[in-house]
Amino acid sequence: MRGALTLMLRRREMDLWLSGGLLGLIALVTLVGPWLWPLDPLEADLLSSFSPPLSSSGDAWHPLGTDQLGRDLLARLLEGGRLSVAIVLCAGVISLVIGTTVGMLAGYFGGWVDALIMRLVDIQLAIPFILLILLLVSVIGPGIGNLVAVLGLTGWAIYARVARARTLELRELEYMEATKALGLPLYRTLLRHLLPNLFGAQLVLLTLDLPRLVVLEASVGFLGMGIQPPAPTLGNLIGEGRSYLLVADWLVIWPGVLIAALVVGCNFFGDALARRYRIRPR
Amino acid sequence: MSARYVVHRLLQSLLVMLGVTVVVFYALHLGGDPAALMLPPEASFEEIAAFRHAMGFDRPLWVQYIDYLSRLMQGDFGVSLRFQRPVLELIVERLPATLLLALAALSWSTLLGFFLGVVAALRPGSAIDFFARCIALMGQALPVFWLGLVLILLFSLHWRLLPTGGYGELRHLILPAVALGAYYMSAVTRLVRDSLIDALGQDYVRTARAKGLSEWRVIRRHALRNALIPVVTVQAMEFAALLGGALITEVIFSWPGIGRLAVQAIQNRDLPLVQVIVLFAAAVFVLVNLLVDLLYALLNPRIRL
Numbered sequence: 001m002r003g004a005l006t007l008m009l010r011r012r013e014m015d016l017w018l019s020g021g022l023l024g025l026i027a028l029v030t031l032v033g034p035w036l037w038p039l040d041p042l043e044a045d046l047l048s049s050f051s052p053p054l055s056s057s058g059d060a061w062h063p064l065g066t067d068q069l070g071r072d073l074l075a076r077l078l079e080g081g082r083l084s085v086a087i088v089l090c091a092g093v094i095s096l097v098i099g100t101t102v103g104m105l106a107g108y109f110g111g112w113v114d115a116l117i118m119r120l121v122d123i124q125l126a127i128p129f130i131l132l133i134l135l136l137v138s139v140i141g142p143g144i145g146n147l148v149a150v151l152g153l154t155g156w157a158i159y160a161r162v163a164r165a166r167t168l169e170l171r172e173l174e175y176m177e178a179t180k181a182l183g184l185p186l187y188r189t190l191l192r193h194l195l196p197n198l199f200g201a202q203l204v205l206l207t208l209d210l211p212r213l214v215v216l217e218a219s220v221g222f223l224g225m226g227i228q229p230p231a232p233t234l235g236n237l238i239g240e241g242r243s244y245l246l247v248a249d250w251l252v253i254w255p256g257v258l259i260a261a262l263v264v265g266c267n268f269f270g271d272a273l274a275r276r277y278r279i280r281p282r
Numbered sequence: 283m284s285a286r287y288v289v290h291r292l293l294q295s296l297l298v299m300l301g302v303t304v305v306v307f308y309a310l311h312l313g314g315d316p317a318a319l320m321l322p323p324e325a326s327f328e329e330i331a332a333f334r335h336a337m338g339f340d341r342p343l344w345v346q347y348i349d350y351l352s353r354l355m356q357g358d359f360g361v362s363l364r365f366q367r368p369v370l371e372l373i374v375e376r377l378p379a380t381l382l383l384a385l386a387a388l389s390w391s392t393l394l395g396f397f398l399g400v401v402a403a404l405r406p407g408s409a410i411d412f413f414a415r416c417i418a419l420m421g422q423a424l425p426v427f428w429l430g431l432v433l434i435l436l437f438s439l440h441w442r443l444l445p446t447g448g449y450g451e452l453r454h455l456i457l458p459a460v461a462l463g464a465y466y467m468s469a470v471t472r473l474v475r476d477s478l479i480d481a482l483g484q485d486y487v488r489t490a491r492a493k494g495l496s497e498w499r500v501i502r503r504h505a506l507r508n509a510l511i512p513v514v515t516v517q518a519m520e521f522a523a524l525l526g527g528a529l530i531t532e533v534i535f536s537w538p539g540i541g542r543l544a545v546q547a548i549q550n551r552d553l554p555l556v557q558v559i560v561l562f563a564a565a566v567f568v569l570v571n572l573l574v575d576l577l578y579a580l581l582n583p584r585i586r587l
Contacts, residue, residue: 122294123301125519126564128526131544132305135556138548139313215425219530222427223545242431246439256428263423 016276019268026262030085033078041079042230045070053250065250067241073254080232081258084221087148087233088213094152096206099159100198104190106160107167117160124157129212130219137225147226151213162205166198201279207270211263218259234259287579295572302564303354306557307347315339320363320551354561364552372555373540373562379449380539383462384528386455391463392470392517399474400506406479414471421468426527430461430534447536458535462527469520473513481509511582518574522567 029036039061046069053065053073064073106117136150170176179189214234220226221235222242229236234255241251273279310316317334318325325333334340338349353360359369402414437457438446448454481487482505490500529541536542540559547555 119294119297119301122298123305125522126298126302126567127305127560128522128529128563128567130526130529131560131563132309134545134548135306135309135553135560136312138551138556139309139316139319139553141313211422218425219427222530223533225548238428238431245431245435249435252428252431252435256425256432259425259428260420260423263425264419267419267422 013272013276015268016272019265019272022261022265023269026081026258026265027085030078030082033075033082037072037075037078039072039075041071041075041232043071050244050248052248053254064254065248067248067251068244073251076232076237077234077254077258080234080237080255083144083227083231084214084217084234085262087144087151087227088210088217090148091151091155091217092206092210092213094148095155095209096159096202098153099156099161100163100195100202102156103160103163104167104194104198107164108171108190108194110168114164118164121157121160124154129154129216133216133220134223134225137220142226142228144227147217147220151217155209155213158209159202159205163198163202166201167194170194170197200277204270204273204277204279207266207273210266210270214259214262214266288576291572291575295568298568299561299565302561302568303351304347306560307350308343310553310557311343316553320553359558360554362547362552362555364547364550364555369555369558372543373558376538376540376543379537380528380532380541382455383458383531383537383539384524386459387463387466387524387528390459391467395467395470396474398467398471400478400501402471402475403478403482404501411475414475418468418471418475421464421466421471424464426461426465427530427534429464430458430531433457433461434534447534449536449538454535458531458537461534462524462531465527466520466524470513470517473516474509477509477512478505481505484508511578514574515578518571521570522563525563525567 045066048062048066049068049070051062051066051070054060054063062072062074064077066072067076102117102120106114132154133150136154137146140146140150175193176189179193184193217226217233218235218238221233221237222239224236224239226235227233229240237255238252241248241255244251310319313319315330315334317330317337317339320337321330321333338346341349357370361367362369362372365372398414398417402411405411434446434457437444444453444457482501484505486508487500487505490504491497495503528539529544531537532539532541533545540562544556544559547553547559
């Protein structure tokens with residue numbers, strides 16, 4: 001056991017295991033949360049409102065304390081974490097698919113297709129994400145589906161840029177010439193021969209892009225423009241708790257700790273993956 | 283720097299801004315009926331129809347877009363529905379506050395980030411390096427609204443050192459500038475560190491050392507100069523994140539700037555105002571990136587497009 005540990009340390013893959021473990025733990029806990037922790041995140045109990053967390057002489061039934069309606073913060077955090085993680089993951093995958101497709105097309109065809117797509121990338125990146133997302137959400141309305149769509153459709157540009165750069169390199173290789181000589185159809189060239197060679201880098205990019213999405217989703221929720229209460233998300237928990245900062249600071253602190261853990265976990269994991277597979281995604 | 287490159291880059295920026303006007307224009311029509319969207323929910327059917335006609339929403343979309351663009355070109359940015367005043371006036375009024383906040387955040391974060399980055403890069407793996415990386419990590423991981431609230435909790439509510447919000451004096455500026463700059467600072471630290479470590483491993487640094495130059499001179503004249511090029515480029519990219527962060531920071535600290543105006547406008551469904559703020563933010567971003575690119579071409583003779 002001790003030998004394995006030193007070996008891991010020596011291989012410098014501690015960061016990979018630790019961050020992967022942290023992310024896995026968060027995923028597991030938020031996934032099975034409702035079975036782990038029996039309290040209902042929406043059930044109000046006014047008699048025990050603003051019960052402090054266990055760390056400051058609180059009640060063992062509410063280890064992280066309760067909010068203004070006496071709802072259990074731990075249960076709300078588990079539920080909110082699950083909603084936020086689900087939204088962010090779906091949105092990230094949408095961005096990944098759109099961006100990779102568009103980037104491959106730009107790099108493969110070059111010429112005006114490339115010029116057009118890269119100007120679209122510039123336009124997308126010129127508008128601060130949060131402003132564009134707030135504008136779109138205020139037009140089409142909040143709700144899980146809309147939020148996923150808006151976050152997903154506004155985040156593709158980085159993936160396109162990286163996929164294009166990699167395609168430009170791969171396009172010059174001999175095996176790509178061979179696919180041309182064989183007369184393979186375009187979709188086959190792109191999906192079977194190009195995609196497998198850049199997909200790893202795109203996945204690492206997704207890991208490194210998730211923190212941006214986590215913070216964006218939380219910011220939108222914090223401003224009250226995301227998923228509407230009573231359903232908790234990491235952002236709207238902080239937004240609601242803000243009004244009670246002086247009486248119940250735990251309502252703001254704990255959701256922030258979970259956000260920070262997610263962001264740190266993703267950053268470390270992405271960097272560790274990039275190092276291990278010798279990918280330079282940024 | 284050739285004139286052709288400058289013209290090329292200018293045209294490109296104009297094209298991007300044109301694209302942003304398309305996005306901003308069509309975003310309004312995504313929900314179907316912009317007239318119903320802008321009026322309060324209790325508006326009657328007749329009121330909505332009259333408003334739709336008055337705003338010209340009953341014309342074909344491309345006609346509306348051409349009209350919108352030609353008005354923008356003439357400097358007519360429209361009137362805010364809520365304030366009933368020209369949008370441009372509202373923005374110009376709040377611009378100094380946002381500029382002040384952004385400059386304060388930018389300057390402290392760039393200075394400190396640069397310092398930490400250089401110190402960490404000179405002794406990679408040391409305690410100072412570890413410390414710098416921890417700070418960088420924290421700055422990136424903590425969302426600006428959470429950091430802002432924790433700062434308020436500690437410095438305003440518990441220790442009563444600084445006000446929770448407001449505008450006008452230096453003590454009002456400190457907390458928002460710290461909250462807003464934290465992310466930027468960590469980005470600068472990380473970039474400078476990685477870039478300088480990279481530069482220090484290059485052959486020309488070995489050559490400079492072999493010439494017998496002092497270590498200080500090697501770093502300052504040879505390594506740092508080259509290390510700063512990617513830093514400047516990426517910093518310009520991160521500028522959009524700073525603009526986005528300013529929006530949240532202003533809301534938390536009741537800072538009377540453009541970001542808070544934007545959030546109020548979105549909550550009031552004052553969409554003409556929101557449109558112009560988005561255009562404005564994009565214009566600032568495009569301009570900063572244009573300037574950085576031109577500066578970059580001026581500094582680096584290898585770039586000749």
